[in-house]
Amino acid sequence: MAKTLLIIEDDGNIRELLRLYLEQEGYTVESASDGAEGLRAFKRIHPDLVLLDVMMPQMDGWQVIKEIRAISKTPVIMLTAKGETFDKVSGLELGADDYITKPFEMREVIARIHAVMRRFDDDDAPAKLEYDNLIIDKESYNIVVKGQKMEIPPKEIELLYFLASSPNRVFTRSQLLDDVWGFDYFGDTRTVDVHIKRLREKLSGVSDKWELKTVWGVGYKFETKN
Template identity: 75%
Template sequence: MPKKILIVEDEANIRELLRLYLEREGYTVIEAENGVEGIKKWKSEKPDMLLLDVMMPVMDGWAVCKEIRAESDVPIIMLTAKGETADRVSGLEMGADDYIVKPLEMPEVIARVRAVFRRMAPDDAPEKLSFDNLVIDKQAYDLVIRGKRVDAPPKEIELLYYLASSPNRVFTRAQLLDDVWGFDYFGDTRTVDVHVKRLREKLEGVSDKWELKTVWGVGYKFETKE
């Protein structure tokens, strides 16, 4: 069954362009012209992904993202005309999985959409890592802390799994962008910092046998302790 993508964008010409390119790639496309309509269609259509504009009348993209994240981990890619780092970081902190700065380049949009779905696709065999009070299941995209499933966006789980797959190895931010995001990322390395910050909020105080650690001036590692 084709993946279903909801485009929430107030500019009709952009919606039409996105729809044409996404349908050409085999996706089913639903459209909404403002945030309120987007919320309604998200609830009724249950899409596999949202392409969400930031600046919209009635209800902006930040508000839509916040409301959806309160109930769902469905992947969200923000579409924004604001290129400032602060705006991009704010979107990621609200739970967006990615962002694309306008004017949109369709090959970039398609690459990002494919990358998200590729990360979500199950492998032939389960990929599960277990540590003290922590289980990371990449196939099911589950994060289990102290025996309880904790909601986390797919990219957070992918990043934690990648780091924990090589305990005590230090990865640079550039390496993490290349390997976790899975394509030539168009953003900056602060993307990694934001996702690590969100993971640490979930993992704080869980165990004294491992730690998601910053290696200053280099990057990050999942450190295990004897």
Template identity: 55%
Template sequence: MENQSKVLLVDDDRNISELIKMYLEKEGYECTQVYNGKEAIDNIDQNFELIILDIMLPIINGWDVLKEIRKKYATPVIMLTAKGETFDKVLGLELGADDYMVKPFDPKELSARVKAVLRRYKSLEAAKVLNFDKLIIDMDKFQIILKGNIVEMPPKELELLYFLASNPNKVYTREQLLNEIWGYDFVGDSRTVDVHVKRLREKIDTDDVNWSLKTVWGVGYKFEVK
């Protein structure tokens, strides 16, 4: 069940950390607290199902912690940023964040975001392997195999490809893809999708197959199967 998940809280503000812990434990989550970036990296191998990660951390900042997480793990990450801090949503998403919240925030909203992120992630975990011409999208192993070779890509690129390929020939707007893959609507940040599609094409565009990642001009994108 969702509310039995292990959550890693990474925030040097102990009051905020305690507040988050209190609300999540009331929902039944098991929370572990650490207070700097080094402690976060030291603990990420403990099978957490979600990481709540502050950006402004001592020793190692949240951006660098997120980069380290994404080198090995697809664990969903919700980023926290204080109001007034510079936070580039697109950068966070491109580095592999799944959601973000600005402090101060309503703990009930954070709890709802946690549930939504875990629900999306677990639906991906339960996914079956997709097979196309010379292409395997394996969400169990979280990998892409093209013409017998493993193609390395960050989790969000893989999730985007999986979503489109799960619905072949269906056209999605950038806003729909943002909502489906990142879980909330962005106004004016549709370039996030464009960047991910561009990177996907660089990795999987190939001749002699009956599928392709297509741009539908003025609308969005689709995974076309002939």
């Protein structure tokens, strides 16, 4: 069954261009011209991925993604025009999975959509990892800490799962960007630092048998202790 994408974009030309190219790629495409309409469409069609413009009438992209994240973990790629004030870190903290700057090439858009879809559909690795006081279930995108489910954004779950699936192995920030965000992600390494910091805050004091450890000058690892 074809994946359904929702485009929420107030520029009709961009909206139509995206629709034509993505339908050629085999996606079913729905679209909306403002944030409020887009949110209604999201609740109606339950898309597999959202392309979301930042600056829009009625309701901007920041508010839309807040509303989406309150009810769903559906991947969201933010669209922003060059020159607009766009805090990448804020976008990631709100739950965006990626961002694209306009003007963009359609090859880049399609590559990023494919990369995000791959990460959400990856069934090759074991679905569940278990450590002391911690269960990471990538299949259901759940984290269980001391028997209680913890609300953590999808990208933080993916990063924690990736590190914990290779305990005690050190990964550079660039490796983590490639493996967790995808080889075609154009963000900088600060993205990794932000997500690690937020995970540490949430998992502080959970166990003395493992930790997210910084290896200075290199990167990060999920360190287990005897």
